[in-house]
Each structure stands twice: as C-alpha cells, then as structure tokens.
Amino acid sequence: xxxxxxxxxxxxxxxxxxxxxxxxxxxxxxxxxxxxxxxxxxxxxxxxxxxxxxxxxxxxxxxxxxxxxxxxxxxxxxxxxxxxxxxxxxxxxxxxxxxxxxxxxxxxxxxxxxxxxxxxxxxxxxxxxxxxxxxxxxxxxxxxxxxxxxxxxxxxxxxxxxxxxxxxxxxxxxxxxxxxxxxxxxxxxxxxxxxxxxxxxxxxxxxxxxxxxxxxxxxxxxxxxxxxxxxxxxxxxxxxxxxxxxxxxxxxxxxxxxxxxxxxxxxxxxxxxxxxxxxxxxxx
Amino acid sequence: xxxxxxxxxxxxxxxxxxxxxxxxxxxxxxxxxxxxxxxxxxxxxxxxxxxxxxxxxxxxxxxxxxxxxxxxxxxxxxxxxxxxxxxxxxxxxxxxxxxxxxxxxxxxxxxxxxxxxxxxxxxxxxxxxxxxxxxxxxxxxxxxxxxxxxxxxxxxxxxxxxxxxxxxxxxxxxxx
Numbered sequence: 044x045x046x047x048x049x050x051x052x053x054x055x056x057x058x059x060x061x062x063x064x065x066x067x068x069x070x071x072x073x074x075x076x077x078x079x080x081x082x083x084x085x086x087x088x089x090x091x092x093x094x095x096x097x098x099x100x101x102x103x104x105x106x107x108x109x110x111x112x113x114x115x116x117x118x119x120x121x122x123x124x125x126x127x128x129x130x131x132x133x134x135x136x137x138x139x140x141x142x143x144x145x146x147x148x149x150x151x152x153x154x155x156x157x158x159x160x161x162x163x164x165x166x167x168x169x170x171x172x173x174x175x176x177x178x179x180x181x182x183x184x185x186x187x188x189x190x191x192x193x194x195x196x197x198x199x200x201x202x203x204x205x206x207x208x209x210x211x212x213x214x215x216x217x218x219x220x221x222x223x224x225x226x227x228x229x230x231x232x233x234x235x236x237x238x239x240x241x242x243x244x245x246x247x248x249x250x251x252x253x254x255x256x257x258x259x260x261x262x263x264x265x266x267x268x269x270x271x272x273x274x275x276x277x278x279x280x281x282x283x284x285x286x287x288x289x290x291x292x293x294x295x296x297x298x299x300x301x302x303x304x305x306x307x308x309x310x311x312x313x314x315x316x317x318x319x320x321x322x323x324x325x326x327x
Numbered sequence: 328x329x330x331x332x333x334x335x336x337x338x339x340x341x342x343x344x345x346x347x348x349x350x351x352x353x354x355x356x357x358x359x360x361x362x363x364x365x366x367x368x369x370x371x372x373x374x375x376x377x378x379x380x381x382x383x384x385x386x387x388x389x390x391x392x393x394x395x396x397x398x399x400x401x402x403x404x405x406x407x408x409x410x411x412x413x414x415x416x417x418x419x420x421x422x423x424x425x426x427x428x429x430x431x432x433x434x435x436x437x438x439x440x441x442x443x444x445x446x447x448x449x450x451x452x453x454x455x456x457x458x459x460x461x462x463x464x465x466x467x468x469x470x471x472x473x474x475x476x477x478x479x480x481x482x483x484x485x486x487x488x489x490x491x492x493x494x495x496x497x498x499x500x501x502x503x
Binding site (some may be wrong): 048050078098149152202 | 458
C-alpha cells in the first residue's frame with residue numbers, strides 16, 4: 044500500500060528540526076531511517092500530517108569519545124555503529140546486538156536512535172541501552188534535557204519523548220573490565236527476538252561483583268531482571284550460580300502470548316537465555 | 328510536491344515527487360527502472376534491493392525524498408556498456424541460481440553489496456549476508472554457490488587487471 048499524503052521537511056540542524064516539528068503540530072512525526080516508520084505508514088497504522096526527516100542533520104551522526112562514556116548520535120545507522128572502532132572497543136555489547144538487528148539492508152538505513160525512540164520492546168537496542176544504563180539526550184522547544192534509560196521506556200511503542208521533542212544522542216558509560224553478552228532467540232532469519240537478554244557482568248577473581256541484566260520482549264518495555272542481578276552479587280562465577288540466578292529472570296515480567304510464542308514459553312526462554320548470556324559474559 | 332535529484336545507474340534525474348512516494352515506485356513508474364521489482368511490500372523479501380550510496384537498501388522501505396542527492400544503482404546498472412554481465416549476474420546465470428527469477432534482482436544487488444565488504448565470504452557468511460532476501464524456489468543452494476563463484480571471479484580479476492581497467496559510465500543528465 045501507499046502511505047497517506049504528508050508534508051515533508053528536511054532540516055539541517057537540531058534546532059531547525061525542533062522548530063519544524065513544533066510548527067508541524069501534534070500530528071508531525073520524526074523520520075530517522077524509516078525502517079520501522081515506513082512499514083507503519085505503508086500499512087496506514089500511522090498517518091502523520093508531516094514528516095521531519097533528520098537525514099541531513101549531520102551533528103546527530105557519528106560516535107565520539109567523551110571521557111568515561113561514548114556519545115552515539117541518534118542518526119548513526121546500525122551499519123555505522125557496527126563499523127565504529129570506538130563501539131567495538133568500548134561497547135562491544137552494542138556491536139554484538141546490532142549485528143543481530145534485522146538484515147544488512149535494514150541496518151544500512153535504520154538508526155541507533157530511531158530504534159530506541161520507537162520503543163518497541165521486541166527491539167534489541169532498548170534492552171541493551173537499559174542494561175548499559177545509557178542516558179538519553181533530548182532536544183525540545185524549551186531546551187535540552189537528559190533522561191536515564193530506566194525512565195525513557197514508558198510503555199509499548201511509547202517513550203518519554205514528547206511529541207515536539209527529538210532524541211539527539213545517547214550517552215553510554217564505558218564498562219572497562221566488564222564482560223558483556225547479548226543472547227537472542229528467534230525462529231527465522233531477520234525475525235524479531237522472541238526473547239533477548241542483554242548482560243553486563245563484573246567479576247574479580249572467581250566472584251561476581253556486579254551484574255546488569257535486561258530483557259527484550261518480556262514486557263511492554265525492556266525490563267531489568269533485578270532478581271537475577273541481586274542473586275549474582277557476591278556469588279561464585281560458576282555454572283551453578285548462573286543457572287540459579289537465571290531462575291529469577293522472568294520475575295515481575297508480563298510477557299505476551301502471540302502467534303510466535305506463548306507467555307509460558309517466553310518465561311521459560313528468559314531463564315534459559317539468561318543462564319547462557321551470563322555464562323558467556325562471565326567467560327565460563 | 329518536493330523537488331529531488333538523484334543519480335540512477337549513472338544518469339542524473341531531477342523530478343518533483345509527492346513526499347509519500349516510495350523509492351521503488353519512483354524508480355519503476357517514473358524512471359522506468361523496472362528491473363527492480365516489488366515483492367512483498369512489507370520490508371521482508373528484499374526483491375526491491377538497490378544500492379544507495381553504495382549500500383544495499385530495500386527500496387520499498389525508503390522514501391524517494393530520502394534518496395535525494397544520492398547515487399542509486401539498480402540491477403539495470405550493473406552490466407557494462409557493451410552489455411557484458413557483472414560477475415555476480417554471470418555467476419547467477421552459470422550456476423542456475425534462480426528458478427522463477429523474481430527474487431533475483433534483489434539477490435544480485437545484496438550479493439554485490441556483500442562482496443564489496445567481504446570479497447571472500449564463507450558459505451555461512453554468504454547465508455548471513457543474504458538474510459534480508461527471500462527465495463521461495465531454489466532452497467538457496469545455487470544462490471550461495473553463485474555468490475561464492477562470483478567472489479572468486481572478482482578476486483581473480485582484481486589481481487589480473489590494474490585499477491584503470493574499471494570502466495565508469497559517463498554521466499548524462501536527464502530530466503523526466
């Protein structure tokens with residue numbers, strides 16, 4: 044199908060983009076790479092009055108080193124993230140998860156920020172950003188503000204972004220000395236994750252000091268598996284403690300049942316995938 | 328209407344389009360580039376794959392306005408001016424890497440994109456690299472074989488001929 048008609052604006056700066064979005068009224072929408080939005084437009088699930096295309100906002104592209112963190116421009120494509128030496132060296136969890144996003148064509152167009160702002164709980168980047176305690180830098184008509192990942196994802200396809208706000212960049216703390224892993228389970232190539240688990244783990248000698256675990260597609264937002272994290276602190280880095288901690292993975296989650304998997308199956312997957320992800324991240 | 332300008336298969340085109348126009352429809356309906364096909368229209372099958380700025384994209388999931396200022400290559404732009412097929416096209420022909428042929432334009436463009444990044448992929452890397460393209464006839468065996476053989480041909484050619492041998496089409500300007 045062909046999308047409904049809309050007006051189009053292609054600003055070249057963040058402030059100009061915010062103006063265009065404000066001027067466009069409440070039905071104006073931001074277009075990043077379009078890999079989620081254009082399918083929705085084609086199906087007419089979305090019918091914005093105006094699209095503000097951020098494709099020419101160069102200041103929103105690229106990855107830079109900012110001391111104890113990386114700052115990833117929201118318009119950096121998945122392919123650019125994958126190619127970025129800073130990401131590979133300082134945020135390998137992002138690189139690994141990004142390689143599993145959709146397919147090559149989609150990764151060439153789709154953006155890091157777009158996949159976060161879309162706030163699809165089945166997307167891979169939201170749980171990764173949640174596990175990494177990323178901070179979201181947002182621009183709006185009243186200026187800039189920062190929102191932590193724990194507050195950014197509000198509900199299914201709903202983020203903390205107001206209709207006239209734009210996600211500009213994402214600040215990701217460097218986790219020197221941590222082990223990380225993204226474990227994703229899907230049925231066929233390029234499919235959404237049935238369940239995914241993003242893990243970051245810090246250990247000294249044989250003991251786990253700290254763990255962060257976030258789940259993809261286990262609730263209407265990405266969720267931290269606090270039960271797993273608490274069970275691991277001070278635990279020995281062994282298969283047994285990983286398996287025991289993994290049993291807590293689905294606590295407090297509300298997975299859906301759909302044509303691909305029942306809620307019970309997703310609950311089972313969460314415990315198994317968490318155990319695997321923890322083991323790989325801890326290097327055991 | 329929004330004014331756009333793009334280079335497609337070496338020719339520059341200037342047009343006014345509705346912002347909602349999908350790139351694949353612009354290529355086919357306005358520019359006559361019917362070698363690029365619409366398959367699923369749901370961003371899954373990859374039959375509409377073209378190169379934009381050298382990168383593979385699904386042209387049913389790109390607005391024509393997003394492609395403004397870009398260099399587009401469709402399957403029609405791969406062959407040499409004398410009609411000599413691109414090594415990937417030749418390999419698909421020789422290894423019978425198609426049956427109905429509907430997925431072939433997209434398969435070939437994805438293979439070109441993959442081989443540009445990874446000139447010597449393993450079979451697993453080929454399958455992974457083509458995950459955005461669906462074929463419902465072949466079972467993929469001969470497609471993987473074609474990409475492998477095309478990679479060999481292109482690596483050999485690269486060693487055998489100096490860079491000056493790569494012929495670039497002269498840019499013409501056309502307004503439709």
